[in-house]
Amino acid sequence: MRIIKLICFLLLFFSFSSQAQSLLARNISLNIEKQKLGKVLSMIEEQGAFHFSYNSNILPTDSLVSIHDNSLNISEALDKILNHRFEYRQSGNFIIIRYAPLELVLLVNESVGNADLYTITGQIVDKQLQKPIADASIYEKNLLVSEISDGNGYFSMRLKNITQPISLTVSKENYKSTVTHFLAEVNVIHKKDQVSERFISGNLDQVEKTWLGNALVTTGQKIQSINIGGFISKAPFQFALLPGLNSHGSLSGQVVNKFSFNAIGAYSAGVDGGEIGLIFNIDKSNVQYFQFAGAFNLVGGNVRGAQIGGLFNQVIGEVKAAQIALGFNAVGKSFEGLQVGGIYNRVRQDFSGMQVSVGLNAIGKRLSGFQVGALNLVAEKQEGLQIGVGANLVNGKSSGMQIAGIANLNQQSEGVNVAVLGNYAANTARGLQTGVINYAGKLKGAQLGIINISAQNDGYSIGLINIALNGYHKFSLATNESTTYNVAYKGGSKRLYNMLMFGMNSKAGEKIYTAGLGFGKEMRLFSKLSLNPEISSQYVYQGSWDYLNLLNKFELPLNIRLNKWLAIQGGPSINVYYTRQNNATGNFGLLQQKHQDFSFSNQRYTGWIGWNVGLVVL
Incomplete structure (x- = not known):
């Protein structure tokens, strides 16, 4: 029975091992002279049909590499160009390069037990210096059980309900990871929902650097x-009271839960x-x-x-x-x-x-x-x-x-x-x-x-x-049949400019004041000749604010430019005057008497053809 279990274990081990080494064992050919490391890694990716994952802040991608070898596997090639100072691990179609210039050893003091309970105690030491290593991670990825070595490198691990050969992985920053296998008295069972390890790229310590995470x-x-680092396991369930009290222990930060x-x-x-x-x-x-x-x-x-x-x-x-x-x-x-x-x-x-x-x-x-x-x-x-x-x-x-x-x-x-x-x-x-x-x-x-x-x-x-600061600005001074003195500011664009208008008639017995708004458009006919159709509406003050008096105009003046800053204008206008004021009151009755008058209820309208002549300051 023990022989059968051993054979099963070896078959599983070699199948996992061959799968893990499948990318690293692929043969490639490199004939490179003084090329940047980053470019060399891209060439290896292309030949091996996979991708690298690494921390660019640690890997000297700008360093120059020379290598000439037509028959070596990817692992050997990486050792040569990286001087054996890095560790390589496969996850899916990725090879992860991890900075690990040092080596460690797991010294087993005791490994004893059965499928119900198996205990392993030991010590983690530096391979070269033979000194204990504190704060090394020891974990069994299938059972999601982990420990951290103490100040003298010692640890003790208790494993329960074992259905697979035990594989302890030891990892420590700047050290190459190592895996030690133990054959317990177990019945090997293949489980479809067995926990599997995978790799997540990127900077995974950002949460821990936040105030709350820390x-x-x-x-x-x-x-x-x-x-x-980024080697993550999956589990179907986790129950936790606090981050430090949970069903996965200190390994909870390395487990993705359903x-x-x-x-x-x-x-x-x-x-x-x-x-x-x-x-x-x-x-x-x-x-x-x-x-x-x-x-x-x-x-x-x-x-x-x-x-x-x-x-x-x-x-x-x-x-x-x-x-x-x-x-x-x-x-x-x-x-x-x-x-x-x-x-x-x-x-x-x-x-x-x-x-x-x-x-x-x-x-x-x-x-x-x-x-x-x-x-x-x-x-x-x-x-x-x-x-x-x-x-x-x-x-x-x-x-x-x-x-x-x-x-x-x-x-x-x-x-x-x-x-x-x-x-x-x-x-x-x-x-x-x-x-x-x-x-x-x-x-x-x-x-x-x-x-x-x-x-x-x-x-x-x-x-x-x-107001168009660098656009259309013009002032006009003019006279027309209704008001002797008129001034208007025209601003905006040639396509459509706004007019702010004021006018007055100072003759005795005909004093009126006007103010209003209008819009116009400049239509260039020749270089110094333009036609400016304009429409406006002005309030007419005749000595009382009690009545609404509006003078509405459509004008069609012709503008002739005399020089860069002066033009003359003149043309006909169509006028419609609206008032609620009686004929007997107000000074605007004079114009009403000169033109045809028609009434609707108490609203009064008067219309006539007029004119406008004046100067335009450009």
Whole structure:
């Protein structure tokens, strides 16, 4: 019986060993002279049909390498170009390169037991110096049992319910990992749901570097993370009271669970199913499907599915999920989905979907979708709909629609900007700006407001006051059949300019005063000749504010430029006068008597053909 078990064990061992060495044992050919290490590694990847994973801060990728050998395997090639100072391990189609210039040894003091209980005690020492190594990780990856060597390198491990040959892995930072096999009195059983080890690339200690991670993750779990790194196991279930009190012990930070229930809180490698923490959850890598915490969730990798935190959710990676917190949500990379934060939402890269908060929404790069908050901030580009109870700020291009209770502030605007107070586009504004005050560095769309300002106006400004700092500015001094003296400021663009108009008639018995607004367009006929159709409406004051008197004009003056700053103008006009004032009162009755009069109830209209002649200061 013992012989049969030994044969089974050896078959399993050699099958696992051959599988693990399949990539490293592949033969390649290298004839390289003074090439950068990074390029050489890419050539080995191409020949071996796999990928490397390594920390570029440790591996000297800019160093020059020379090697000429037509028959060597990948492991031998790496030893030659890296001078035996690194360790290589396979995970899937990846070879992981780990800095490990030193070697360690597991000295077994005692290994005894059976399938129900097996005990191993020993010591971890430096192979060259024969000195004990403290804080080394010793773990059995199938049983998810681990220990950490003490100050003298000693450890003791108790293994229960053994159904597979025991393989103890010893790992320590800067040391090559070693595996020691033990044959217990066991019946070898193949389990479909057997725990398997895999590798996760990237910097997995970021959670531990946060304030909460550093405070709540135990020293033992931090040591395991340093020693074992990205080699992660899977388990169907975890129960935890605290990060240091759980069903996986100090190895919990190296285990991805299908489901984890945490009475207070826990620290895990990740979740591939569901996790419930009555207070908190901390995960160093990815979380999938569902995560709930009464207080907070802290995730070092990516999140997929649904994440709910009573106070806040903090994810260092990217999120494709529905993320809800009464306090705030913070995402280190991009986000897709629905994000609801009571006070604050922060995404450091792109956002796609819907983002809602009572307070602040901040996006580090691009927004594509719908954003609602008291204040919305986008660093690069906004597409879609943005609603700010207070303001919307895009430090780049706004494309789509913005609605703000106070103001929309953009570097560049395309689309529709609606604000109660004002809109500001530092550079080009296309589309529509509508607010009390609108400003655009270069207007190529339309402005609708009380005051419209642009540095350069190539669009349309419609408002009480339109100012184009480097655009269309003209003053006209004129006389017409109704008022002797008239002055008007014309500002905006040639396509559409606004007119602010004042007039008066000072003759005794005919004193009237006019003020109003108008719009015009310059149509160039020749180099010094243009036609300017203009429409306006002016209030007519005749000594009393009790009546509404409006003089509406359509004028078609011809402008002849005399020099760079002066032109003469003149042309016909069509006039329609409306008044509620009786014929017997007011000084405007004189004009009414000269023209045909028609009445509707108590409203009176008079129309006539008039003229306008004057000077235009350019």
